[in-house]
Amino acid sequence: MQHVSDSKPKLNMSPPAADSYQQGSIRMTLENTDLWKSFDKIGTEMIITKHGRRMFPHCSISVSGLHPFANYVIMVDMVPVDSFKYKWKKEQWEIAGKAEPQPPCRTYVHPDSPAPGSHWMKQSLSFLKMKLTNNTLDQHGHIILHSMHRYYPRFHITQADSPYTVRWGPFQTFSFPETVFTAVTAYQNSKITKLKIDHNPFAKGFREGGTHSHSKRCRSNGSPAAKRAMLERNAPPSSPPCLQRMPSTSHSEHAEKSQASTHPSVKGGNPSGWALEQDPTESLHTELLDLHENDYSFEEQMVPASVPYQPYRSVDYPRYLLPSNDIDVAHTPVPPPSHPLAIPEHNSQQHTYYNHPYQHNHVADWSQYPLFSYSCW
DNA sequence: TCCTCTAACACTTTTGAATCGC
DNA sequence: AGCGATTCAAAAGTGTTAGAGG
Numbered sequence: 001m002q003h004v005s006d007s008k009p010k011l012n013m014s015p016p017a018a019d020s021y022q023q024g025s026i027r028m029t030l031e032n033t034d035l036w037k038s039f040d041k042i043g044t045e046m047i048i049t050k051h052g053r054r055m056f057p058h059c060s061i062s063v064s065g066l067h068p069f070a071n072y073v074i075m076v077d078m079v080p081v082d083s084f085k086y087k088w089k090k091e092q093w094e095i096a097g098k099a100e101p102q103p104p105c106r107t108y109v110h111p112d113s114p115a116p117g118s119h120w121m122k123q124s125l126s127f128l129k130m131k132l133t134n135n136t137l138d139q140h141g142h143i144i145l146h147s148m149h150r151y152y153p154r155f156h157i158t159q160a161d162s163p164y165t166v167r168w169g170p171f172q173t174f175s176f177p178e179t180v181f182t183a184v185t186a187y188q189n190s191k192i193t194k195l196k197i198d199h200n201p202f203a204k205g206f207r208e209g210g211t212h213s214h215s216k217r218c219r220s221n222g223s224p225a226a227k228r229a230m231l232e233r234n235a236p237p238s239s240p241p242c243l244q245r246m247p248s249t250s251h252s253e254h255a256e257k258s259q260a261s262t263h264p265s266v267k268g269g270n271p272s273g274w275a276l277e278q279d280p281t282e283s284l285h286t287e288l289l290d291l292h293e294n295d296y297s298f299e300e301q302m303v304p305a306s307v308p309y310q311p312y313r314s315v316d317y318p319r320y321l322l323p324s325n326d327i328d329v330a331h332t333p334v335p336p337p338s339h340p341l342a343i344p345e346h347n348s349q350q351h352t353y354y355n356h357p358y359q360h361n362h363v364a365d366w367s368q369y370p371l372f373s374y375s376c377w
Numbered sequence: 378t379c380c381t382c383t384a385a386c387a388c389t390t391t392t393g394a395a396t397c398g399c
Numbered sequence: 400a401g402c403g404a405t406t407c408a409a410a411a412g413t414g415t416t417a418g419a420g421g
Binding site: 089134148 | 381383390
């Protein structure tokens with residue numbers, strides 16, 4: 001748990017009046033960044049199944065800068081990284097054509113929502129129970145994704161006394177470059193399999209390798225990816241799971257590479273294109289050690305939004321606002337672009353905006369990803 | 378032939394009810 | 400009676416695999 005409240009701008013240190021917690025004071029930090037980065041280096045893959053599969057690594061965040069006594073709702077949705085469909089060919093991801101039409105966009109609301117800011121800030125928030133599915137008819141509220149497409153989770157915080165009052169509230173949105181993943185129905189990259197088995201306790205039943213069922217079912221005509229994974233697991237023990245702080249490139253490099261990732265040429269194991277190009281045969285451990293020199297504090301990535309977050313003013317900000325032109329445009333946060341991670345102007349992954357498409361000028365951008373077509377908690 | 382998806386599998390971890398002792 | 404600790408079975412979740420289907 002990383003508390004960052006000390007480092008936030010010391011604005012309005014007067015008593016907790018209405019505007020004490022104002023613009024840009026909300027800060028979100030991704031937990032398990034080391035793990036995320038180690039997966040991102042290879043090219044994170046997330047299994048999606050008909051009945052829903054949890055993410056691994058799972059989304060876990062910490063938040064600071066909230067008003068302790070105001071209620072907030074925190075939620076996450078998945079956003080396509082680009083408009084391509086991918087395929088795994090010859091040990092690397094390649095573009096396989098245009099993306100399929102977006103499935104129904106769903107939002108996972110953190111089960112603690114709504115809760116006061118003090119609750120959200122006292123410990124990290126886990127979205128462990130969020131599940132991903134490829135079943136467009138899913139009735140369980142899982143996040144629906146297309147396989148072989150790339151997505152990233154997007155976190156939203158808004159003041160609301162109940163999940164039902166969220167719709168018209170001001171949002172702050174956060175995303176993290178290292179959380180981009182490719183949705184798959186079966187693992188393609190054996191490095192991902194190995195990394196997951198090293199970190200995921202549920203996979204221990206398979207890592208032993210010598211179980212009766214495995215020895216019975218091990219056959220030479222399995223899928224290529226499966227055979228690769230099996231060979232690697234039976235190989236001599238490699239480097240231990242790398243749990244030290246993972247290195248990464250600077251944030252500006254991340255931003256540059258996120259731009260590059262939108263280009264249709266994808267080479268190397270990481271479909272996000274953010275990682276440095278490296279020999280795919282090089283061991284993961286080596287890759288991590290090589291990059292450790294560029295270690296940095298992730299907090300530095302979080303740049304306060306350029307647009308003010310609407311402060312805690314329950315009277316001034318009645319809920320259930322109807323679409324109207326009365327909104328003060330000068331104080332109305334702008335909507336995010338369709339792909340926030342590709343923003344080149346500044347390195348912030350934080351956005352502030354109103355969820356209602358009528359309240360800003362970029363209806364097309366935002367309405368592409370409705371936040372509340374479905375919620376679960 | 379290749380690629381993608383699904384269900385079944387064996388195993389571990391988590392969860393929650395039941396029991397026990399203080 | 401109430402509380403906390405322990406035990407144990409069921410449920411949940413995992414990656415791998417074979418086979419079906421496009």
